[in-house]
Amino acid sequence: MKRRSLLAGTVGVAALATGAAVLWRPEDKGAPHDAYFSKLNALLKRDGPGRPVMLIDTERMNHNIDVLTNSVGPDKTYRVVVKSLPSVPLLQHVMQRAKTDALMVFHQPFLNAIAETFPRADTLIGKPLPVSAVRTFYKKLGNTPFNAENQVQWLVDTPERLLQYQTLARELGIKMRINLELDLGLHRGGFEIAAFDTALKIMQEDSTHLQFSGFMGYEPHLTGLKASLDQPSVQKVLNIYRGFQDKARSAGISVDQLTLNGAGSHTLRIYERDNTMNDLSAGSGVVMPTDFDTYHLSENRPALFIATPILKRYDDLIIPGDPWFTDLLPKWNPNMQRLYYIYGGYWKARMVSPPGVPAPLYQSTNQSPITTSKRVDLQVDDYMFLRPTQSEHVMLQFGDLLPVKDGEISERWPVFQQT
Numbered sequence: 001m002k003r004r005s006l007l008a009g010t011v012g013v014a015a016l017a018t019g020a021a022v023l024w025r026p027e028d029k030g031a032p033h034d035a036y037f038s039k040l041n042a043l044l045k046r047d048g049p050g051r052p053v054m055l056i057d058t059e060r061m062n063h064n065i066d067v068l069t070n071s072v073g074p075d076k077t078y079r080v081v082v083k084s085l086p087s088v089p090l091l092q093h094v095m096q097r098a099k100t101d102a103l104m105v106f107h108q109p110f111l112n113a114i115a116e117t118f119p120r121a122d123t124l125i126g127k128p129l130p131v132s133a134v135r136t137f138y139k140k141l142g143n144t145p146f147n148a149e150n151q152v153q154w155l156v157d158t159p160e161r162l163l164q165y166q167t168l169a170r171e172l173g174i175k176m177r178i179n180l181e182l183d184l185g186l187h188r189g190g191f192e193i194a195a196f197d198t199a200l201k202i203m204q205e206d207s208t209h210l211q212f213s214g215f216m217g218y219e220p221h222l223t224g225l226k227a228s229l230d231q232p233s234v235q236k237v238l239n240i241y242r243g244f245q246d247k248a249r250s251a252g253i254s255v256d257q258l259t260l261n262g263a264g265s266h267t268l269r270i271y272e273r274d275n276t277m278n279d280l281s282a283g284s285g286v287v288m289p290t291d292f293d294t295y296h297l298s299e300n301r302p303a304l305f306i307a308t309p310i311l312k313r314y315d316d317l318i319i320p321g322d323p324w325f326t327d328l329l330p331k332w333n334p335n336m337q338r339l340y341y342i343y344g345g346y347w348k349a350r351m352v353s354p355p356g357v358p359a360p361l362y363q364s365t366n367q368s369p370i371t372t373s374k375r376v377d378l379q380v381d382d383y384m385f386l387r388p389t390q391s392e393h394v395m396l397q398f399g400d401l402l403p404v405k406d407g408e409i410s411e412r413w414p415v416f417q418q419t
């Protein structure tokens with residue numbers, strides 16, 4: 001009796017599971033490359049190097065630069081975030097089109113490269129660097145017209161770090177401009193109002209070596225909120241910012257002369273009608289990795305793609321070791337009817353064409369399996385296209401970037417060296 005009810009129970013659960021699987025049966029979302037990706041595919045088969053590459057659609061990128069620049073408006077500075085666009089020719093392009101020399105830099109080797117190649121750049125460091133990195137910067141700074149005293153603002157998050165920088169400035173006999181990182185609610189470090197007086201006093205008492213140059217307040221926690229200017233979360237951020245400005249003003253500082261930096265691609269648009277900050281940052285919104293498909297960037301267009309050749313094709317699904325469910329999977333999910341192997345993989349990226357590709361069976365940085373519907377009929381040596389989820393690290397993984405302009409790969413844009 002007991003065994004019979006157990007059996008009935010098991011059959012019941014199995015039937016339910018099958019029923020649920022049938023109910024949840026994924027739709028066939030496969031399709032050939034559309035006209036846009038077919039053209040890129042043909043271009044790469046003709047001119048590509050036969051390995052994974054990083055493409056930039058320059059027409060879409062120009063559109064994105066214009067959208068961001070218009071949002072910043074004529075009265076504020078648009079500061080280009082270097083880590084999100086880590087290539088000298090790419091930065092050159094963005095700076096020229098946006099008519100700005102302002103850069104936000106996060107990495108000492110990039111800062112040295114910028115000092116060499118952009119003698120007019122106005123740089124603000126985007127995170128507080130260890131004092132040894134600052135020392136390395138000065139040591140490596142060659143004979144260049146770039147004047148570090150006027151053209152770098154070092155970001156400082158605590159009075160302790162300020163004292164370290166002061167010691168270095170005295171030792172090297174230099175003057176450093178100091179921008180203070182504010183905690184506007186992100187809670188990723190930075191000054192709270194109580195510590196500001198201490199920092200200001202240190203700087204005012206040693207004007208030979210230190211000069212207070214402004215504030216930097218980053219607030220990406222507003223991203224998910226579809227935030228608009230009048231919302232309490234945004235007003236809270238701005239009130240903290242204004243609190244620091246008021247304190248600076250009452251210490252006799254002319255606040256309008258300061259660099260009052262804030263925002264990032266996700267949030268920059270919130271401040272179109274607000275003047276609390278006079279200097280707004282954005283990088284990723286120029287090329288639009290998938291993490292940036294957010295509310296305020298809905299006008300921006302994807303401009304950055306990984307393209308990788310297909311190495312192998314199978315017309316049925318096969319799985320390493322031939323497990324028993326191999327034949328069931330494509331019956332359940334029509335997007336698993338065909339199997340390809342692409343060159344490389346396991347990037348921080350999502351397949352964008354062909355469409356409808358489910359999560360891979362397993363990930364490999366060497367050759368990755370990609371399953372598709374039978375509606376996808378690509379051949380060995382055709383390319384598949386992915387969108388990176390972020391730009392900053394992924395853009396450094398493919399060698400030179402390949403800008404596509406008027407349907408051609410016209411140049412090669414080297415990326416920054418990490419060291």
Ligand SMILES: Cc1ncc(COP(=O)(O)O)c(C=O)c1O
Binds near residue numbers: 262263264266285
């Ligand atoms: C201090 C700071 N400002 C701005 C940004 C915005 O960069 P992006 O526009 O690429 O998101 C970042 C990104 O991490 C940041 O750390």
